Amino acid sequence: MLRKILVSQLRFGMYVHALEGSWFDHPFWRSKFLLTDPADLQALRVSGIKAVWIDAGKGVDVETATPPAAEAPPLGADTVVPLAVPPPVQQCSAKEEMQRATELLKRSRQQVTSVFNEARLGKAVDPQQCQPLVEQISASLARNGSALLSLARLKTKDEYTYMHSVAVCALMVALARQLGLPEDQVHEAGMAGLLHDIGKMAMPLDVLNKPGKLSDDEYAVMRSHPERGHAMLLAAQTSVSDAVLDVCLHHHEKVDGTGYPYRLAGEQISRLARMGAICDVYDAITSNRPYKTAWDASGSLARMAQWHGHFDTQLLHAFVRTVGIYPLGSLVRLQSGRLGVVTEHHPQQLTAPRVKLFYSTRARAAIVPVEMDLSSPQCSDRIVGREDPAAWGFSNLDALWT
Template sequence: MLKKIPTAQVRTGMFIHALDGPWLAHPFWKTKFVLEEPADLAALQGSKVPAVWIDVSKGHDLEAEAELHAPPEPAASAAEELPPSREASTRSTGRVTSAAEMSRAAALVNRSRQQVMTLFGEARLGKAVDAEQCLPLVEDVANSVARNPSALISLARLKTKDDYTYMHSVAVCALMVALARQLGLDEAKTREAGLAGLLHDVGKMMMPLGVLNKPGQLTDDEFNLMRSHPVRGYEALKEGGAVPESALDVCLHHHEKMDGTGYPHKLAGEQISLLARMGAVCDVYDAITSTRPYKAAWDPAGSVQRMAQWQGHFDPAVFQAFVKCVGIYPLGTLVKLQSGRLAVVVDQHPSNLVAPTVKVFFSTKSQLPIPVELLDLTRGSDRIVGREQPADWGFKNIDDFWSQQDGR
């Protein structure tokens, strides 16, 4: 049975079914859960949520408040009786290997593709974007990133030319969440960053398809038209009235540069908000590492290296934090080891950017394939001595080494 009570009367042990008020005022990613932690209770009561709906069939009722301090019974708690669900707290989502996360991330990629196509299709038809309906997807992305940032970010990079615009938004959402956490932003701001990433390119839905998907170089007029997409997106989101200011700002200013040479307003330095500076890095990285109608993808590690050389483009502190998110050698990078073997990066080490986990598969000495071996470079004496280009070796299936892992 559902019951609405003031937030001040909420106690631990209650099952929160829904929260009143705008979703950006909520202190949680989840919306249905057993309130177990005192810290979560304090966050809820310190928020702007005026009231909540509780489900007394799944947790404590007001009348049971006196029992909350009784010794726990040996029987399972309400939280233990609930089946695992997408509303589970991100705090309980421990880090796993990229291999263990890959299947869940792949399912999320497939599901999010259709959701974003629908969302952007409605925007193309002039319908307002409902930001609150985007929250479940942002939450799913955030949970995947919490378990392992590299899996979803790398899978989303494997988009096709046809679904680039849609999957680019999912990838930037994931990158923004990972970067926000790397920068130490709180969960509310992280949620806003994810939503901003998801919606940052909605203005491209107002562009003619012939220009948006043109395989060749754009004319000056076409290029100027494409440069209008931040303003067009901002206007469309603003008209809808349900999108937070932070997401509007990222949509409008993710093409600004620190030296003031960006567009549409030539903002410089601190004139650009932190989220927009984050959006600039995330947008460019996914764009240049993806195959697009008019160009082939750059390799991830090479892209990071090139971006580091673009003076005046990115906020240095934000970019340094971004590199810690994706790694100096992101998933899928072909590397040469000191032993003379070639390997593909399949996972990052959280605290050692130059020592990822790799799959060794080829000997440069014998010029022959060797048995595939999983190697944690934080253990043992071998190390990376440089990057290699798969095309130089005739390798066409490099992504299979990391994208088809099954977690075993």
């Protein structure tokens, strides 16, 4: 049952069906979502939106919602609600978003593990369960475009299958926003990222987690995961959009027609599936796997750019703008000879991020870590190139930026 209430009456657990007013003023929200994130509630309160429609059949109703901090007046024609001016999304620095993003990843791990394990047990998947998670990932990225993306790279070998899905979800949301897609498609991209590899739950565990190279037979089995996942989603408890199904089936196609399962080429592959291919590979090569350690983020982008025929070039360029030429955690060398790790991006100045310097190549010795904003007019230093942490023997650079 739909009910119109004031934004001040909103409580956690309510299912927001629609917002009053123009969606275009509030680009990060979808039209329908379960309200669970304090940041979403705060953003709604300062958005300038006066009223929302809630669906009492899908969430708590006004009477049952708790705790009502203050009794809101009934909504009437003469109700006057002051119009707030602040922006709908309170953006913040990567440093400020880190803690929230860390907690969100922890929750994601539990939720995705649960959904995927149901699939492994042969039960029908319920993609609806994933909706709030996609919303929360989307909200984190709206507050800061780098923190969650970068933290999601850091995963252990054991949790790879689950956290890869979360990471690809986040990358898809960020890339879709970079492309200026409407919010319903941004959400769909996130959902596609989250579910693209669900077919891996149909793969034998000894093959899925094999620490060495796969045999030809094992590789043939693994190559069936897009079709197995597609079949799982078709049989899901709640319907899945065609776009999500398409990404699940075609995220291993390559633009030159050498991918699988159908060897589709160019625009035979949907844009969302071409986006999925980029996000999937980037997260795979920048993560620790049973058979190889992660490549550094910046170097991975450079390598992907050289794999001609694999990716859609324009989308790859948009992807680089999304994660930054030097993603958070990248090791860079400055003109002064110092080495540093990227800690913060400036979206308009991708080559002049904030860095934490910790090593002098001239003295060949560690220095007291110091932060420097390369975009500052007072700063005379600049990045002259990326460096490979493995070549320097640095093993714990993540501690410098997480």
